[in-house]
Amino acid sequence: MTMHPTQPTLPAPFAHPPALLGDSASYLLDRLQRSILTLDVLRQRGNVYLEHARAGNPPVLVFDYEMVMDGRELERPANYALVRIIPPADSPTDPKKRPFVVIDPRAGHGPGIGGTKIDSEIGIALRGGHPCYLVMFFPDPVPGQTIECIANAEVIFLKKVLERHPEREGMPLVIGNCQGGWALMLLAAMAPDLVGPVLLAGTPLSYWAGVEGKNPMRYNGGLMGGTWLSSMMGDLGDGKFDGAWLVYNFEQLNPANTYWSKPYRLFSKVDTEAPRFLDFERWWGGHFLLNREEIDWIVQNLFVGNRLTGGEITVDGGKHHVDLRNIRTPIIVFASWGDNITPPQQALNWIPDLYADAEDIRAHGQTIVYCLHENIGHLGIFVSAGVAQREHAELVSAIDLIDTMEPGLYEAVIEDTQPGMSNLELINGRYLIRFEPRQVSDILALGDGREHEKRFELVRRVAEVNQALYDQFASPWVKLFSNALSASALRALHPARVERYTVSDLNPWLWPIGAMADTIRNKRAEVAADNPFVQLEKHFSGLIEDCLDHYRDQRDQMHEQTFKHLFESPWMTTLLGARRARRSPTSLRAQLERLNIKAALHDFDHGGALDAFARVIAYVRGDGVIDVRPFNMMRRILSEQRVEPVTLAEYRDSVQRQSFVLMLDEERALQGLPKLLPDRLMRKTVMDFVLEVLGAAGPLDAASAERYQRIKALLGLNAQRLAAAPAADASPHGAASTPPKVASKTATPRKPAKPKGPAPTTH
Incomplete structure (x- = not known):
């Protein structure tokens, strides 16, 4: 077992016995006060949870908004809505600038994660004067709602945005956060003429990808026997799947953070941490529901089936295949090496799934840009102010450039500006963003190869067999013993809800805590940071984290080895086989x-x-x-x-x-x-x-x-040897006194094509 990397050295508590007595007294008093204050913050969290639920779990935005369209009123209703973000008085929007549309993930939580802070995706857009919209959703799905209903509603929303901004310069930038990203790609492939550049933040699209020994979450589908378990949870919920179970799965990825680091961080910083903690918990504790048909579509087509990049998903009753190569606007991918939910391989390996090489990307007239953060976690991609001020701000500021770059594959590299850089006045802010050409082989080099993904072909076949058996023999019986009352009771007994409403003002035993906490805040006796007992506490906290991390590593290794033994065995392959539909060019x-x-x-x-x-x-x-x-x-x-x-x-x-x-x-x-x-x-x-x-x-x-x-x-001009471009300190317009009138006087624009190889995309 490895020691925590930031372990302080153990103090020598018996070096000065008289001082030790005073240190212990101040430490015990501080910890007693700190315990009551922490309990009071948890009580407030429970109250916030109850208030948020009574209010209908609205978006957790720091910005005001107004309803534009309610998807529940459409011909094909869905529990989605389009809202306009009302800009602050000091940041009015410019109707001529391209609109921004943010699609938040419906992965157990509610909407608004892209605008929980002033420095956020939405905040950066408003600061730049862009009209901004949010595609939000409500806690309960509409009966009979499907993923296709949602996609249809989002198409209507985008048409409404275009209608509201006839003077815009440029098509809307549409941002998809996490699972909102695959919904956005589905939308952009179905209606490519309605979107401008597409920004995918922490979005998984290649669900079987990863690095062996590092990305264990992708093995869960195989170890659970496929997708039948989520269907059963939907049946137990009277046709509705509880999103709290998705959140629970995320929390189990890092048990050290869930069960120790997060609560200990609140305890150790309770005097300053409470506002941030409560703001985050308002979103983290707001659990939303999905229809069983929706969760079945997601896990069967994406998480386990991995059908999106293979062109196997159909719409309109199977009449049309969804081909991501239909997307004709730039695609920007933002991922992080510190993301344990969407590692870079899952965020990027859809590119080699669709295109043979960079020339193939250019032949399809596509521009793909990816940006990799070194260490930020999954949630930090959306909520970190530092990420918003750097990566999001730079990508947003360069969106017009990205929209007009030559087709190809690029990596966005962001660096600090230096005093000697040429034309610093042409750089907005303290960072310079540049786009370096890349090859598809560079994407593949980010992982350890794709040979191990063949096992997941067999997982998909196992999932199909087990799903058919469950639907035929078990599902009718589960539905028979489920009803609205039992489903409501099961949701109320979920641990994530129990820990909130039991530690709230619903519990009469906690009523005195608020008054006690107010008294303590008025007479706070905070212990010194160099107190030896505080140092000892931090040391043992690090040991606990190490133990939980060791448990996680052993658990993940066991899961991976079990997965390999099962799905690499010859008898399994012989018994079930594996098949994969192949994409073929159509006569069209x-x-x-x-x-x-x-x-x-x-x-x-x-x-x-x-x-x-x-x-x-x-x-x-x-x-x-x-x-x-x-x-x-x-x-x-x-x-x-x-x-x-x-x-x-x-x-x-x-x-x-x-x-x-x-x-x-x-x-x-x-x-x-x-x-x-x-x-x-x-x-x-x-x-x-x-x-x-x-x-x-x-x-x-x-x-x-x-x-x-x-x-x-x-061109018949006097060709002279060109030693260098104009010096950095020369006049920025010294090379040309009059630029050309480059307004388009040409024939109607035509989309490019490729004479050989994969066929070009089509709307």
Whole structure:
């Protein structure tokens, strides 16, 4: 058993016996007071739980909001609603900025986790002047509600957001937190024209992925025999599954935190910790329900079945398959190495499931960006103020750039700005975000291979067999002995609820505690931090944490070994076998591929200054790193020179077309540039503009400088050796006196396609 890494050395309590007597007296008095204060905070937690439940478990937002649409009133009702976040008086929203829509997870808790603090996802959006909306939900599902009903309601909500913001520049940024992320991907694949960039925060999408010895939660489905147990809990709940059981499973992942560290942290810091503790517990203790049909769909199609990335999920009564490659807007993934619920492999391995390599991603016109935090836990992704101020703020500030980047796979790297950086005035805040090109092999390298995922094919088959047996023989009997009264009693007896309402003012034995705590606060005698008994207490607290961690590690190892012995055994494979549906291109895809290639062939020699600018930028930059400075420089020049405006949508369409043209036939694309720029003055203006924009990030490297000179030669301009971009201290507009009027005067934008390989996506 390893010692706690921050263990203090044991004090020598008998070194000074007279002082020891005084230390022990002050320690005992402090701990007696601290115990009563802690009990009073737990009593307040129970009262908060009861008050929150009586109020209908509203969203735990620190912002005011107003109802826009109630999904319970739709033709296909669902217990979801769309609310508008009312901005603070000092942060008015700009109707021309892209709206933000946050979808919170329905994983046992209530909504609002993305806005529990001023520094949060919602807070960052409001601070930037963006209109902000939240897709919330109510505690009880509508009878007969299914996942498809929810997706249909969310489609209607997004249409309403677009209707309310006709002057917006850019499609809405939609954020999916945890399980709200897979719901968002489902929505974006079903209605790709309604969403803008998609941000997935701590979202599991590849449920079988992980690292052996580190991610034991994925084994639970196999060890429990599949999905039948959640169905039984739904039957016992009279057709409703209690979300408190999902929370219970999360808590068991880290028993040291659940049973010791969390309560001890409250006890040891009770004088200052109470407000934060109560705010968090308001959300953590608000348990919501799901219909049995909903939890069955989730565990059978996602957690155990892993069907989403395989294109096996259908909608409209099986008429249409949900293909995540239909999503045509940028996808941003934020995950953390410290997340034990959604490890990076589960957040990212859907990418190699869908795309063979980075070229395949580009061929589909897709942009995927991922950002990995070093150590923040799962909940910290949504509630940490530090994460909000750094990762969320930087990703949000760069959303227009991400929306207009060349298709491909990128990793977002955030670093502190340095005094010597070029054009610091083009960086918002203290951080610089850059996007480094990556390959699909880089995603796979984050784990230890995918060979071990084959075992889960067998788990899925076992789950299907056991589910069929339960539905046929056991479910009717369980339903027979269940009713609304028994279901309500079972929910009331859940440990998570019992520990709250029994330690509240419902318990008459606790009525004196409030008055005692008030008296103690007025006469508080806090012990000194260097008291030897305090140090001894911390030492033993660390030992308890170590013991619980050791138990967790042994338990997880036992689960993993048991799983391997069961699902690697030849007799199990022979008995049940395993099957996996394979995705195949449809005739419609092949037809669209031919049409898109025909359109792309036209784009080689047709277009205007905007298309030429986008083509040259993409060629000169090559596979180099992208950061916000060139994009902000381009916006500054366009704004200051008052050229004919270019919308983000026009620029994004041009970038999409030109990047595909370059990928299809780079040499032919370069030879077509003179036709896009027939005027010599415009050629020079465009090239000067390109140099000024790319030079905002610092001097061009040798390869980029060579490519730049080649373009100048092709355009018949005086090609001179380019040693470096303008110096950092030069005038930011020294390279071009007048930027080109790059408003789109081209033909109707066409989506790119790929002549060979996987078929392009379609709406």
